[in-house]
Amino acid sequence: MQVSRRDFLRLTASGGAGTAIGGLVGLGVTLAPATARAQELRIKDAKTTPSICPFCSVGCATLIHTVNGKIVNIEGDPRSPHNEGTLCPKGAAIYQLHMNPNRATKVLHRKPGAGDWEVVELEWAMDRVAELIKKTRDETFIEKLPNGKLVNMTPAMFALGGATLDNEFNHTCQKFWRGLGVVAIENQARI
């Protein structure tokens, strides 16, 4: 079969969600019987928990299947008016975000000038960060500007956040920093 670049783009965009499988479907290959059987086995006896895809802003609803507290499958929620059970290739791989041997699970600390990380206790690291925040705040706090304006702030700390974090995170983050007088609070939403 001869397929030009433009033809391939046309087929993949119309045959689903722009995936290679979409391309195969567009070219007349059907995978339906095999996938239906696999789905049925994977979620047998599983508990279902509603969730949302953490990638783009469309907000596709997902269902998380767990067996004995272990994630076995994540798929689109067929009830969702946004995605009607479908997911794009990234969304279909949410499972791999969780069940992944490369995931970081330990707290690491690097001393000034040191050449390596050290694995440290979570509670110790939290205490140390709190200490550093207090030190920096106390050393740099500005109550009034030279012109007499009351500002009660410090420009010397920066809180930068991503945009796949919950509203509840954003609220606690901005409340924490504004409460301390820190104003440089930014997010992926800026850029």
Next chain:
Amino acid sequence: MGSNMAECHPVAFRWPMKAKLNGAKLIHVDPRFTRTSAVADLHVPIRAGSDIAFLGGLINYVVNSKRWNSDPFFKEFAVNYTNAATIIGDDFKDTEDLDGVFSGIVKFTEPAFWPYNGLEGRYDNASWAYKRGPKPLGPATKDLIAKRAGPPFDDLVRSLKPGPAEKDPTLQNPHCVFQILKRHFSRYTPEMVEQVCGSPKEKFIRVAEMLLENSGRDRTSAFAYAVAWTQHTYGVQMISCCALLQLLLGNIGRPGAGVMALRGHAAIQGSTDVPTLYHSIHGYMNAPSALRPHETLRDYMAAETSPTSYYGNTPKFLVSYLKSMYGAAATAENDFGYDWHPKILGDHSHIATFAAMADGKVKGMCCVGQNPATSLNGGATRLAMRQLDWLVVKDNWLTETATHWYLGPEVKNGEVKIADIKTEIFFFPSTQIAEYDGSFTNTQRMLQWHSKAADAPGDCRTDTWFYHNLAKRMKKLYAGSKLSRDQGWNNLTWEFDFDPGVKPIYPGEPDALKILREINGYQTTDAKQHLKGFGELKDDGSTTCASWIYCGCYPAPDQNMTARREPDPPGVPGAHLKWGWAWPANRRVMYNRASADLKGNPWRPS
């Protein structure tokens, strides 16, 4: 325009594809021929960044077209639902009169206390104001501020009300908004568009004709854009220009119309609404600033209240927000703790802050779920980070930001020695989406709840856990301080622990629903009495509400509207009002009064 929707928002792109099967026309204006172009009815190439010329050309074509001038719908919409008929004051001068700038451009002077405001070009827009009749009689704003009048702040808001704006419903007055707009865009001819944008004239005219054919009483057209607009320094102007075109075409506030932002991330709308952005506090109120007349609570209200719109309720939004910050310590006597709230010095945005960091003015940084070492001039970002005293990275993976001090290109090629980097660095592992509770706000302003399904491994903790547990530590470290600078922190409320007897999902994890409750708001005397909508907000401290726009998402302890998953039955072209919750007030189409004529009848009888 400015988006490759088929590949970047593939699941949402199913809907324009379905509309196409129903006869909708799909146009893709983009420098590249992508998968989106491949299935569009028309792909129009455009020189990257020249979108304003293209949109301006469409505006010029539309207002001079036969259809726009013969179908009464367009003028009816423009006269009644836009400010096209409003007369502008005589002092306004357009770019044609002033060699490329509008009247009121302000010469930039850098404030010595924060020399990073260089990008803040500014107009004094006094000369752009409407021509108005006499102001209503009453006490002057400055006297009310001096008298410390209110709460309630009704008198203050009333004193801001201007006289009625003059209008010309025939749109003929040369100083009316419509005529100014028509003159301004008259130079944007199809030939000029072709020259500036590189888009063939014939294709440009086809776009204009298709838009006109598919807009009106019976049909609507929508624009969708993404970061290929927003990542220009003049992205705001592109989007405003598009909104102008859509208003002229009657495509605002109606189902299937509008200017749609295809935002990039799951909660990027949420992080703009619940602002982890320096320039705004909850619900799009401007952050108190040392550069604006924000000295006192009343100064802020006088400067920031827009008295002729719903923002006339700004005192209610602001006082309820301050109550969410400082709780019982925020009283009418101390202006609800306004003085404790920090003021910005100017530009503290991403780039300005990294510039200040490179100069040694930023000592510490907490980076959660973000990887600046690889974005926006990574070299300069890493150079800035090497000047830090301390850096915290919290993420699911060891990102380039976490590893810049030993894997950064400057370190690998020997330019920088590891031992010379004096930064103390922490890495905290994070949970993934299925491992905690919370809400995202999607690109449609819809809040959707997700629930915990599994435990996270090792020391992985939620990002709210991090700030919750830091806050508790900071509370201990400042306990008992009598310094005036510490009073704001010591009075900040922080009550997100699970109720006694309820086991948190991780040791020390905060209750996400209590955080949502503070965002939604409650009666100050009883946190179990949630607010049902922003109409309930008061300016006397009796209501506590962080975000007035989110008010109503959690109207009762047993009603988390964001967790609803009840779609409309099949076959109904429904708005799915019981699926999640969209701000404001679960409205799915903003400014939807414009979806019906003056008598309230839908433009298109069903």
